[in-house]
Amino acid sequence: MNVLVTGGCGFIGSNLVKYLRRVRPDWTLVNLDKLTYAGNLENLKELEGDPKHIFVRGDVANRELIEHLMAVHRIDAVMHLAAESHVDRSILGPEAFIQANVLGTQQLLEASRTRGVKRFLMVSTDEVYGSLGPTGYFTETSPLQPSSPYSASKTSADLLALAWHHTFGLDVVVTRCSNNYGRYQFPEKLIPLMVVNALHDKPLPVYGDGANVRDWLHVEDHCSALLTALEKGRAGEVYNIGGNSERKNIEIVKAILGLVGKPESLIKYVKDRPGHDRRYAIDPTKIRTELGWTPAHTFEQGLQETVRWYVDNAAWWERVMSGAYRQYFETQYRTRLNG
Numbered sequence: 001m002n003v004l005v006t007g008g009c010g011f012i013g014s015n016l017v018k019y020l021r022r023v024r025p026d027w028t029l030v031n032l033d034k035l036t037y038a039g040n041l042e043n044l045k046e047l048e049g050d051p052k053h054i055f056v057r058g059d060v061a062n063r064e065l066i067e068h069l070m071a072v073h074r075i076d077a078v079m080h081l082a083a084e085s086h087v088d089r090s091i092l093g094p095e096a097f098i099q100a101n102v103l104g105t106q107q108l109l110e111a112s113r114t115r116g117v118k119r120f121l122m123v124s125t126d127e128v129y130g131s132l133g134p135t136g137y138f139t140e141t142s143p144l145q146p147s148s149p150y151s152a153s154k155t156s157a158d159l160l161a162l163a164w165h166h167t168f169g170l171d172v173v174v175t176r177c178s179n180n181y182g183r184y185q186f187p188e189k190l191i192p193l194m195v196v197n198a199l200h201d202k203p204l205p206v207y208g209d210g211a212n213v214r215d216w217l218h219v220e221d222h223c224s225a226l227l228t229a230l231e232k233g234r235a236g237e238v239y240n241i242g243g244n245s246e247r248k249n250i251e252i253v254k255a256i257l258g259l260v261g262k263p264e265s266l267i268k269y270v271k272d273r274p275g276h277d278r279r280y281a282i283d284p285t286k287i288r289t290e291l292g293w294t295p296a297h298t299f300e301q302g303l304q305e306t307v308r309w310y311v312d313n314a315a316w317w318e319r320v321m322s323g324a325y326r327q328y329f330e331t332q333y334r335t336r337l338n339g
């Protein structure tokens, strides 16, 4: 198998590339990544010199480049992860999200169709379903009601992929996963941001009342689900991915403070995110029963290991947080923390 992985230098992508090299050592992986602020080749340092991992810096919207890669490397399957991925950034500047997530996906789908790719795995998100009340779960047939520019752009990509199946016969499988956590997550997302701030004795900015709920999954469990969906998923089907680990944000923030031995007085409730989804919760019955996937990590153990990794790998996040990231951080939190 020759697989084109897009976004393979980001958080999930880099974990996926390393996971696939481990469990499918015969596969050749072509990793196409634009290396935006969120993409970091350092995440893949251990694959340096590996002939079965071919890194190409480029944009998924570059049709000519993609078709060239598909032809030269005789690509069988695409795992499409490349995206602008952070809700708060999509509120500050939606355009990049439309460009990468919508138009980029369109180009990739067209190239896949033209070049006869045998399977296209669209890595979507549970955020396409919008927000839940205090009860209930997202199933694959829940209405699509995205709230943020990020989730709306992902919903567009998700539906484009399904349309390319229905209209053009491209073999597409869509996965919609809940919030991931684990090593190499960019420290703008909840868990790594809180760990890094706590280690610096800086305020931990909790949006609103801190009672928003997310359903957490260890990134390696997401990777194993993606491989399962790629190999066993039925064409044209959608599979929700989740580990039944709902937590309120404030519970997580307090758990992190406990793990790094810092006081709860660092918690600072700040102005809420506009349009903030209240609760996400995935019903993963379909992927579990139909494809036989199960997660391997519990949240408590996974969180503990993840926090330890950030404590032990300060050099990684210190480099990642320099320059452009710092500028973004200041725009995002200056008014929230002072307001």
Ligand code: NAD
Binding pocket: 006, 007, 008, 009, 010, 011, 012, 013, 032, 033, 034, 035, 036, 037, 038, 039, 040, 058, 059, 060, 061, 080, 081, 082, 083, 084, 085, 086, 099, 100, 104, 123, 124, 125, 126, 154, 176, 177, 178, 179, 180, 181, 186
């Ligand atoms: P990330 O922001 O860490 O990584 C995204 C990667 O895509 C980066 O390496 C970036 O350089 C690359 N990229 C961005 N635009 C590109 C373009 N135009 N061309 C080529 N490469 C480009 O994101 P992540 O958290 O690893 O998420 C990966 C995918 O999984 C996304 O599609 C996201 O929507 C989806 N997802 C994420 C989560 C989560 O909790 N993080 C949950 C469900 C689904």
Ligand code: TYD
Binding pocket: 086, 087, 088, 179, 188, 189, 190, 191, 193, 205, 206, 207, 208, 212, 213, 214, 249, 273
């Ligand atoms: P995030 O990691 O941005 O993921 P998403 O919005 O895609 O679910 O945020 C997870 C939750 O944490 C979400 O409810 C917003 C909240 N949050 C904070 O309270 N403070 C923060 O600084 C960040 C980044 C997120």
